[in-house]
Amino acid sequence: MRPLEPELERRRAEHLYRRRRVLGSPQNPRLQMDGQELLSFCSNDYLGLANHxxxxxxxxxxxxxxxxxxxxxxxxxxxxxxxxxxxxxxxxxxxxxxxxxxxxxxxxxxxxxxxxxxxxxxxxxxxxxxxxxxxxxxxxxxxxxxxxxxxxxxxxxxxxxxxxxxxxxxxxxxxxxxxxxxxxxxxxxxxxxxxxxxxxxxxxxxxxxxxxxxxxxxxxxxxxxxxxxxxxxxxxxxxxxxxxxxxxxxxxxxxxxxxxxxxxxxxxxxxxxxxxxxxxxxxxxEEWRREQLRQLIAHFRAGATQLGLNLMASQTPIQPILAGSAEQALAWSQALERQGLLVTAIRPPTVPEGSARLRVTLSASHTLEQLDQLLEALARLKREADA
Incomplete structure (x- = not known):
């Protein structure tokens, strides 16, 4: 019987280790994760119906x-x-x-x-x-x-x-x-x-x-x-x-x-x-939910493009920002969390090698003000990366 620990250690060393988080609130833009209040941009609750x-x-x-x-x-x-x-x-x-x-x-x-x-x-x-x-x-x-x-x-x-x-x-x-x-x-x-x-x-x-x-x-x-x-x-x-x-x-x-x-x-x-x-x-x-999503998508893409972020060709609520390496995607995600924002790092094998990313997902429950909060945090990350 082969030992399992070496493979787990390899995943940690290559920044591919996954860990579960404990949610203490309903699905909402603002939620409680591991006891911390965070503004979330990683749910698939696109229309905001999970807590309706x-x-x-x-x-x-x-x-x-x-x-x-x-x-x-x-x-x-x-x-x-x-x-x-x-x-x-x-x-x-x-x-x-x-x-x-x-x-x-x-x-x-x-x-x-x-x-x-x-x-x-x-x-x-x-x-x-x-x-x-x-x-x-x-x-x-x-x-x-x-x-x-x-x-x-x-x-x-x-x-x-x-x-x-x-x-x-x-x-x-x-x-x-x-x-x-x-x-x-x-x-x-x-x-x-x-x-x-x-x-x-x-x-x-x-x-x-x-x-x-x-x-x-x-x-x-x-x-x-x-x-x-x-x-x-x-x-x-x-x-x-x-x-x-x-x-x-x-x-x-x-x-x-x-x-x-x-x-x-x-x-x-x-x-x-x-x-x-x-x-x-x-x-x-409630067509307004899809209209709200369309406005959020357009606002995010305009803001992220102005920042020079590496977006992918998506017109849906799924808005990936390419980081390249798993280490970089994880570092960005952790930096955003320190600013009170929850954005998941997606790494191999979920995506191909070299295409690790932040997967920003938008919901009709988000406001433009909350989206601007995310864009401001991303701008700070971009300035630090360019410094």
Whole structure:
């Protein structure tokens, strides 16, 4: 049995060691972390719904009616009226015949890919795809072919060489670490030509992009024929927890029969489903939240550009500032925390070597004054770096 300590020490020495923080407050721009009050710019609560009073009240009503937990898997005795109603509302929201709830986004991506593909099939993935998509491909045992980020010409060349079996292209709608969008229209055209499935994980697009927050697929004006498999998570802009897959009647029934991560796990608590129904309504009705995000994004990018910071090409609430080395990203994050700001350093293997960064994420709950506080702190870091 090999000792584990040397690998841990290596991670510490290379500035790659991760540590958990203890949150003592609800998700808000101002939160309590390890007993310290900090202004946070690292949450995925893009619309500020995680601590919304109506969402909390719906969670409480759901707990009063259904209890604290679901008690079983969906296919045993755990599929409640709350789950069923949420699935129907998500299907209507996405413009698809059916939707299916999963307990997490990771499980949804793994469950879909492994249910649809096998050894004789091929899955094509962007090199910057989320780990859950990559792991889903590996779990399926299909041939895995990765292509350079957003390079549809390279993807087309790889797909042209496929000799048999089914093909599936899996991609993030919004890439979680870079904040940019996948070229979905080009991917849809290519998949139609090659008779391949297109699967879009829109975890970071729902709520933020498209009409009424319908996501990146809607943002590009694509329909369910263009994108037959649509995955979304509920723990980001929705402000709650869980995930869903939306698609055709045949797709959803196939997943119910064959998706192991759906069949063999406990359903998420019905109270969470009730809370999500409320957040789904708010997400569609309150356009001011997306307008506030657009203003914050524009203000941040203008200010950061003026400071000469190394931004990436993102028009979403995910605004990475490239640092290069893990050591530099960690030093910047720690310096910001000493000024009362929480901005996470993202380091390999989450991102490629040499592209460590600060991952600034914005929420509709932020104010322009709070954003200016962050920009002032970044200006001080830049002055110190240039001195």
């Amino acid at each position: 009073p109506e969402v909390i009240a719906a969670l409480q009503r759901g707990a009063d009616r259904y209890g604290a937990g679901s008690g079983s898997a969906h296919l045993v005795s755990g599929h409640s009226q709350a789950h069923h109603a949420l699935e129907e509302e998500l299907a209507a929201f996405t413009g698809r015949p059916r939707a299916l709830l999963y307990s997490t986004g990771y499980m949804a991506n793994q469950g879909v890919i492994a249910a649809l593909l096998g050894r004789d099939d091929t899955i094509y993935q962007d090199r910057l795809n989320h780990a859950s998509l990559i792991d889903g491909g590996l779990l399926s045992r299909a041939g895995l072919k990765r292509y350079p980020h957003n390079d549809t010409a390279a993807l087309a060349a790889r797909m042209a060489c496929q000799s048999g079996g089914d093909a599936l292209v899996a991609v993030d709608g919004v890439f979680s670490m870079d904040g940019d969008l996948a070229p979905l229209p080009e991917l849809a055209t290519l998949c139609e030509r090659q008779q391949a499935w297109l699967m879009v994980d829109d975890a970071h697009g729902f709520g933020v992009l498209g009409r009424g927050g319908r996501g990146s697929v809607d943002h590009f004006g694509l329909d369910r024929q263009s994108v037959p498999i649509l995955v979304g998570t509920l723990g980001k802009a929705f402000g709650t927890f869980g995930a869903f897959v939306a698609g055709s009647e045949a797709l959803i029934e196939t997943l119910i029969q064959q998706s192991r991560s759906y069949i063999y796990t406990t359903a998420l608590p019905p109270a969470v489903a009730e809370a999500t129904r409320t957040s789904l309504r708010l997400l569609q009705q």
